[in-house]
Amino acid sequence: MDRLIRENLEYLLQETSNSKRLGRRIISLAGFLDSAQSPEAVQSQLSRLSRLLILQDTFDALLESLTLMSRANLPHGLDAQAMQSMAKSVEEARKEIADSEEINYPLLVSWLVSAAESRKIMRARKAS
Numbered sequence: 001m002d003r004l005i006r007e008n009l010e011y012l013l014q015e016t017s018n019s020k021r022l023g024r025r026i027i028s029l030a031g032f033l034d035s036a037q038s039p040e041a042v043q044s045q046l047s048r049l050s051r052l053l054i055l056q057d058t059f060d061a062l063l064e065s066l067t068l069m070s071r072a073n074l075p076h077g078l079d080a081q082a083m084q085s086m087a088k089s090v091e092e093a094r095k096e097i098a099d100s101e102e103i104n105y106p107l108l109v110s111w112l113v114s115a116a117e118s119r120k121i122m123r124a125r126k127a128s
Contacts, residue, residue: 059093
């Protein structure tokens with residue numbers, strides 16, 4: 001298990017792709033490294049990050065549904081009303097994401113590295 005944690009943490013440190021993948025990896029590693037023992041500031045950031053990931057998943061699902069409905073070109077009536085309702089839900093989800101508190105990624109990454117070092121899963125390399 002330690003090897004898997006180390007590999008995921010090393011990958012996290014090299015990560016340059018989207019924030020959802022980065023966020024999921026941070027949450028996963030925090031769970032493996034016992035986030036219950038983390039400082040309150042880290043726990044708060046992890047909670048914010050978890051909420052943001054849920055909101056992003058909700059937004060993506062709503063947007064995908066709206067896109068599929070618009071491409072289906074269903075008959076009139078209920079469809080226009082359903083599309084309008086779905087568009088409103090997408091906008092509400094977007095606003096919730098925009099209003100989310102900021103995530104301090106450097107704090108979370110440094111805590112993950114420190115937790116891994118304290119469990120002797122990783123070693124910090126000293127600069128020569």
